[in-house]
Amino acid sequence: MAAGAGVGRSTAARTLGGYGYVSPDVRERVLAAAERIGYRANALARSMSTGISNTIGVIVADIANPFFGGVVRGISDAAHARGYDTLVLSTNEKLPEEVAATNVLIDKRVDGIIVASAALDAASAAHFEQARDHGIPVVLVDRAVPGLELDAVVIDNRAAARDAVERLIAAGHRRIGFVWGPPVQERPRLRREMVDIAARNLWTDGERLQGYLDALDDEGIVFDADLVMVGEKVEENARVEVRQMLALTDPPTALFCTETDAMTGSLQALRDAGLRVATDVSMIGFDDSSWARVLEPPLTMIEQPMQALGTRAAEVLFGAIDGQEPSVELHTLETRFIERASVAPPSDR
Amino acid sequence: MAAGAGVGRSTAARTLGGYGYVSPDVRERVLAAAERIGYRANALARSMSTGISNTIGVIVADIANPFFGGVVRGISDAAHARGYDTLVLSTNEKLPEEVAATNVLIDKRVDGIIVASAALDAASAAHFEQARDHGIPVVLVDRAVPGLELDAVVIDNRAAARDAVERLIAAGHRRIGFVWGPPVQERPRLRREMVDIAARNLWTDGERLQGYLDALDDEGIVFDADLVMVGEKVEENARVEVRQMLALTDPPTALFCTETDAMTGSLQALRDAGLRVATDVSMIGFDDSSWARVLEPPLTMIEQPMQALGTRAAEVLFGAIDGQEPSVELHTLETRFIERASVAPPSDR
DNA sequence: CTGTTAGCGCGTTCAG
DNA sequence: CTGAACGCGCTAACAG
Numbered sequence: 001m002a003a004g005a006g007v008g009r010s011t012a013a014r015t016l017g018g019y020g021y022v023s024p025d026v027r028e029r030v031l032a033a034a035e036r037i038g039y040r041a042n043a044l045a046r047s048m049s050t051g052i053s054n055t056i057g058v059i060v061a062d063i064a065n066p067f068f069g070g071v072v073r074g075i076s077d078a079a080h081a082r083g084y085d086t087l088v089l090s091t092n093e094k095l096p097e098e099v100a101a102t103n104v105l106i107d108k109r110v111d112g113i114i115v116a117s118a119a120l121d122a123a124s125a126a127h128f129e130q131a132r133d134h135g136i137p138v139v140l141v142d143r144a145v146p147g148l149e150l151d152a153v154v155i156d157n158r159a160a161a162r163d164a165v166e167r168l169i170a171a172g173h174r175r176i177g178f179v180w181g182p183p184v185q186e187r188p189r190l191r192r193e194m195v196d197i198a199a200r201n202l203w204t205d206g207e208r209l210q211g212y213l214d215a216l217d218d219e220g221i222v223f224d225a226d227l228v229m230v231g232e233k234v235e236e237n238a239r240v241e242v243r244q245m246l247a248l249t250d251p252p253t254a255l256f257c258t259e260t261d262a263m264t265g266s267l268q269a270l271r272d273a274g275l276r277v278a279t280d281v282s283m284i285g286f287d288d289s290s291w292a293r294v295l296e297p298p299l300t301m302i303e304q305p306m307q308a309l310g311t312r313a314a315e316v317l318f319g320a321i322d323g324q325e326p327s328v329e330l331h332t333l334e335t336r337f338i339e340r341a342s343v344a345p346p347s348d349r
Numbered sequence: 350m351a352a353g354a355g356v357g358r359s360t361a362a363r364t365l366g367g368y369g370y371v372s373p374d375v376r377e378r379v380l381a382a383a384e385r386i387g388y389r390a391n392a393l394a395r396s397m398s399t400g401i402s403n404t405i406g407v408i409v410a411d412i413a414n415p416f417f418g419g420v421v422r423g424i425s426d427a428a429h430a431r432g433y434d435t436l437v438l439s440t441n442e443k444l445p446e447e448v449a450a451t452n453v454l455i456d457k458r459v460d461g462i463i464v465a466s467a468a469l470d471a472a473s474a475a476h477f478e479q480a481r482d483h484g485i486p487v488v489l490v491d492r493a494v495p496g497l498e499l500d501a502v503v504i505d506n507r508a509a510a511r512d513a514v515e516r517l518i519a520a521g522h523r524r525i526g527f528v529w530g531p532p533v534q535e536r537p538r539l540r541r542e543m544v545d546i547a548a549r550n551l552w553t554d555g556e557r558l559q560g561y562l563d564a565l566d567d568e569g570i571v572f573d574a575d576l577v578m579v580g581e582k583v584e585e586n587a588r589v590e591v592r593q594m595l596a597l598t599d600p601p602t603a604l605f606c607t608e609t610d611a612m613t614g615s616l617q618a619l620r621d622a623g624l625r626v627a628t629d630v631s632m633i634g635f636d637d638s639s640w641a642r643v644l645e646p647p648l649t650m651i652e653q654p655m656q657a658l659g660t661r662a663a664e665v666l667f668g669a670i671d672g673q674e675p676s677v678e679l680h681t682l683e684t685r686f687i688e689r690a691s692v693a694p695p696s697d698r
Numbered sequence: 699c700t701g702t703t704a705g706c707g708c709g710t711t712c713a714g
Numbered sequence: 715c716t717g718a719a720c721g722c723g724c725t726a727a728c729a730g
Binding site for chain 3: 009010014017019041042043044045046047048049050
């Protein structure tokens, strides 16, 4: 490269790297030569010498999940605007894979990590300490990890769930099903057990379950374990569980669904039972999508600011990369309650 | 690090790097020391000396789009299985951004690139030559680029569209709308113009439009430009355009939607017009989702193997990385036609 | 089996 | 303003 323009290699490096002094004419010559031979500076070598990789790592459960897709989009847009690229790793919600992913990112010397962690408490989050020991800031997104001293960008799942369930109650419902419960085999009968289990599972799920319980408490409605789905968190199981709820002698008149697949599974169960949304069973779900608008009746939903979660997390991360003292706070973004037509007063079937 | 275990640095490197000979006891000692001080090998330095980054680059229009989310998941799973990580870049369907993304990947010395390109022809795909000049294999996914000598992993959009439209025709329809047409301002009146424009736009869109025309030809149905949506490819415009079609004196009795948002937009237009799916207007769309099953009636859809497109593209790429001669072929994956209940004989409103 | 040595391609002094 | 020399942390040959 240097030879191509008839200058020393460091002069070439200076013009291409955009640092130090270079006379205009030499500059032109170098640029022309670079263009001519299709020269591209080796970012790896640059990173080695500067210690900056201009890459951030993102760890999520599943990039194919539209929610994470939105979050990652927000992150990568913000990163791109600052000249950073994004390495995305999926963990299938498995902690060991999350640890491995973190190590990969440490090895590749990313400048920062954003993670929607599957860790339930600080004790199972030692891998983030590792990253920090290597000078790599970490910020959590979508999920906080209780006890972990890390910035986290989240929504208030508990409040959003509570609000939704309270609206159901305000419409007159007292038998409200909770779909996407704790992934346990045995259904906990006691309310206390339920809370314990919620606290020992995925943070978002636990918070939403708590919000549901909060709303019941506020209105003095007694908790019934039969109205909480348990088992594997997949659409088919939601369908099965809701079908069972609907067959109860005192079935739910409303359903609160904490995720898209919980909603579609529930909808299938309604159809299986020959029941209609709103008229027979009221529904509210998390994560709005354009489909929710075209159903008949259109679905009342809680919208999460997916991209904003990502961009905000990136901003916090870049703050740390720029050397700001980590504030270690919970950055809470607003959800939006979108009222449509899937909630009506209970019917007495 | 080396000092920590009391051995030479290359011995340490050998055990950690997993190459060359190391005696078991020394090996243990090194591993222990590494563990103790939380040592992690610098992958950047390794890449510099080996020329292998163990990273592949993926370029798509928008990682938040569930279709690309699925494709990327397939790619990253296959890559992960081979010890590679994935750098994902979104281009917003803009060619200049795609060129910039390619350059970033070249700079970072990725070992291969998979791209859903926005390029319409070989002439606008010089950036891939650049990558190849740097020894980086490129494989296309989701979209072929006519005239470009590159492997491409796609589905047969034209055949799938043709098949779907023929089924509509078989059900008795002769007025069939095409939703998600060419993004032009002025509606082309002539069939020939329409074909020309289709060929000059996004490959998948053009192929699907061709398939639509093929089906009409087969059955001797005369093409009517008024039944093809034009303008910006966003849900709201689909709604507007379909509303106009429905207001025609001889309106469509069936709609073929080439994408999710085209489908939801069309569904909104039907509702605006007080029309029902199947009973009043039959519908078939691309890209199945769990929502399509819970609509009433459930939607007949064409399912694309999103993840398989990704994994297959990765396999082809790794073949090239392993030094196989590029076969330069079109790898075509099967779509699945999912018959549900949104197609019925035409009604005479 | 192990230590030594020479690059990989940059950024960064430091003379000139 | 420009060129030469060194180091980033690792792999790859090569002696020992």
